[in-house]
Amino acid sequence: MSETSEVAQVDDVYWRDEYTPITEDDAFLERIVEEADLPSLLTALAALTGDHTLIPAELRPPLPPVDTTPPANGGMSEVAQARARELALPALKRVRDEGLTRPRLLEPEEARAIVDFITGGASAEDAALMMHELDLVAERPGTPTWHIDEVAPDRDFDVAVIGTGMSGIAAMYRLKQAGVRFVAFEKHPEVGGTWWANTYPGVRLDTPTFGYSFSFAQRADWPHAYAEGAEIEAYALEIVDRAELREHIELNTEVVSMTWDEATATWGLVVRRDGVERRRRFHAVIAATGQLEKPNVPEIPGQEDFRGVRMHSARWDHDVDLTGKRVAVVGTGASAYQIVPSIIDRVAHLDVFQRSGPWTVPAPNYHDRTPRALAWLSDHVPHYGQWFRFQMFWSARTGRLHTVVVDPEWDRTDSVSATNLRVREALTALMREQWADRPDMLDVVVPAYPPGGKRMLRDNGVWADALHREHAELVTSPIRMFTPEGIVTADGEQHPVDIVIYATGFKASDYLDPIVVTGSRGRTLEQHWNGDATAWAGVAVPGFPNLFLIQGPNTNYVVHGQFHFMIECGVGFTVEAIHQLLRRGAGSLEVEQEALDRLVAWIDRGNAERAWGQPQVRTWYKNSRGRVSQVWPYSHLEYWTLTRGADFDTDFLLRPRPEARR
Known part of the structure; x- marks a missing residue:
């Protein structure tokens, strides 16, 4: 020992x-x-x-x-x-x-x-x-057991990593351990992904901090029980520096397009920096652009006529002073839940426009420092x-997964099982306490959909407290249109507004958009998916050789799981796929359509048996076709087993290197 x-x-x-x-x-x-x-x-x-x-x-x-x-x-x-x-x-x-x-x-x-x-x-x-x-x-x-100098010492093999958020950092870290050459392209001025981009008031984790870390970067001196956004950004920066990854990163560089060249078994990338486009060539691409990157701004008539300020929570303008202003927050999801209590004491009036209220779970220590x-x-x-x-x-690993499993004999729409109903009643009781002086509000604040149908937020009372203020109003009538002075709702009421904050989330299913990705069959990724994104383990797509998506389709968690573990499993599969290419002397690797179809059918069955997969639940987890394209419905173990047990002989097609074909 x-x-x-x-x-x-x-x-x-x-x-x-x-x-x-x-x-x-x-x-x-x-x-x-x-x-x-x-x-x-x-x-x-x-x-x-x-x-x-x-x-x-x-x-x-x-x-x-x-x-x-x-x-x-x-x-x-x-x-x-x-x-x-x-x-x-x-x-x-x-x-x-x-x-x-x-x-x-x-x-x-x-x-x-x-x-x-x-x-x-x-x-x-x-x-x-x-x-x-x-x-x-x-x-x-998780740690690569191979090194390119031992497996393919004489082979040129270069990898492009797109994005340097959490997924990109994990990919870079493991590639470096395996000795594989790579360049990471980051369109922003600094690493961190969503934690660099999201700087709105109150931004912080809604999962306990100690659960938000990589296995290879187990920080233990977190200041807060639920880390503030700046602390997570600092974590990303520190990993990059400690692992000496910065020399591999090109900041302020956007990938415009990428095209597979069958003759050379490489991806041709067009990248733009300072308005100048360059062409680069790589043998594999790891797309680490994430699901929470492209803001979702709803299209509402009259927006362009509005004379005030409009901004999305993920594109916060810190030059805008909210003090004494009439502010509208559109949405009641995770970002709104953090923004509203953070700005309520600054604004003259606050309208919160709600489509459906959020389920929240008690977290009395949500704003506390680490015990x-x-x-x-x-x-x-x-x-x-x-x-x-x-x-x-x-x-x-399973978290609250047992609370969202659908009982096929259950005949209520506000819950999916006896256990789910028990959770509903417990959380509703908490809301009754918070709104004891306004029982008329219960029909508004208590969601109609089953608990776990959408991500449940952390609650220490500040949301209800903010909405109780005299200068706050929770608006449930749908927005009909903008006017130059504000917002008009479907009930005809006019809401004078100086500043509109869209807390409306992201276009999570638009993976890699706006990058134009053209695969081996001459079709773009957008054309291939046609509104229904699928990928083997969220990583591999037929017709797109040597392209690996991290946190791609069906890799999100709702009531269980650990974000970084999912990333590491996807990266682990990717690095092993590169190992297989090098060890076998192959030029390209892609998943077989049949293997993908089997997996998607299994995932769809699982999601259909969860609260978020029920027809009465409207959520960004579903794409335009109504299919749950974002969520992994099973436990850690199933994803771990899937990504570590990939059958490269049966489920994947490996093609010879171009020089071997001649």
């Missing part, structure tokens, strides 16, 4: 060899143990000291299914919590007294034993998946923060 470790041994740019020594007294440590997340603390102490009596089977956290709010300490009973604290306190004192400040790598058997404690005895498949997230094992799934115990332990107990993240990842 390894007693020490070096940065080079661990695939994590945030790895720490040394943690801050503990100098605090026993009373302080006792308070920390009282406040700590106990499963994470016991796990961290057992991994650090090698004392597995700290993780007895009877203290395994039960992690009950979460309907609305996760229980503290993984659902451990009061008796179990008391026993856990009895074990943890002397172990924490030992860490202090023996000066244990360095993490140690775990042998596979020990790692499996600790994983079993957190997971309650995971299956072999789940345990293998969890090793992907565990820093303390020397060889982790003291979590921050202190992450700095003083080697790997505590990573174990906290690890447990969060495990519980997110």
Whole structure:
């Protein structure tokens, strides 16, 4: 068993060899143990000291299914919590007294034993998946096991990465590990993708911060329980710098078009910078443009006649002063939910135009800083923060998925099962409390659609508080038209407005738009999809060889899952596909149509059995044809298994290199 470790041994740019020594007294440590997340603390102490009596089977956290709010300490009973604290306190004192400040790598058997404690005895498949997230094992799934210098040392092979948001950063990181040459094109002045573009007031995560990180960049010193947008942008910048990726990035450079050349088995890209277009050639392209890039601005009569300011939340104009102005926010999704409470005290009047109200789940700590115990332990107990993240990842694998599964015998439209109805009633009760003084508003604020039909937002009361203000109005009559002075709704009411904020989301199904992508059959990607985007695992499209989409069709989560894991699985498949090309000496690789059709049929069946797939639910998860083209309806494990188990001999077509055909 390894007693020490070096940065080079661990695939994590945030790895720490040394943690801050503990100098605090026993009373302080006792308070920390009282406040700590106990499963994470016991796990961290057992991994650090090698004392597995700290993780007895009877203290395994039960992690009950979460309907609305996760229980503290993984659902451990009061008796179990008391026993856990009895074990943890002397172990924490030992860490202090023996000066244990360095993490140690775990042998596979020990790692499996600790994983079993957190997971309650995971299956072999789940345990293998969890090793992907565990820093303390020397060889982790996800890290490329090959290098181009060993596989194809004499072959020229260049990859273009389009976009440097989270997906692009992951792609660059793994390509560099495999030694594959690449250039990343970013149309903005800096990396970060949606976190660079979205700077509106109140922007922050609506998932807990510790769950929003890569397996290879497990930051543990997050300032807030739900990170502010600037913190996530800083995270992206820091990964790029720590991994030394910046030299591969061309900023302020937009990809205009890309065309597959069968004769050379390459993609010809036209890129534009400072108004000048250049042509570049690459053997493969990774499109990491994301789903949340192109703003969705609704077309409403009279918009161009409006004399005030109009802006989308993702294109916020910080030169516009909202102070004392009459402001309209169009939409009640995630961005509106953050903007409205953030600007309510500045504006003279606020109209919020709602098509349907959002479901929200309680999060009293939504605007809080990271709890003291979590921050202190992450700095003083080697790997505590990573174990906290690890447990969060495990519980997110299915999350609230059980609450949105459709009961085929269910005959209500406001819910899809008895469990879903239970969630509906619990969340409605919370709204009744928030609107106790205005019971007439319940018909307006309580959604008619089933919980989980759309993304559920985090609620600490600020939304209802903002809408309670005398100078705020929730407007439910549809917008009919703009006038030079404001907005007219279908009921004929005129709303004087100085500034309109579109909080209307993105055109998520318009992948790669406006880039013109022409494949091997002379058709553009837009023509090929014809309004119904599909891709094998969201990554590969027939007729478009050596093109890999990250976070492509059907790779979004609604009530479960972890965003970065989905990205890493897609990138993992992509890097392995490049490995197959190089190892086999092939020129191109593309998925067979039959393999894609089988997969899409399976995904469609899954989405049809979820709340968001029901006909009464209107959501951006559905494309213009009514098909759910955005969401992955299954768990982590299914996507992990799919992308890691790709059959390159059966489901993919590999063509010889052009020189081999002559």
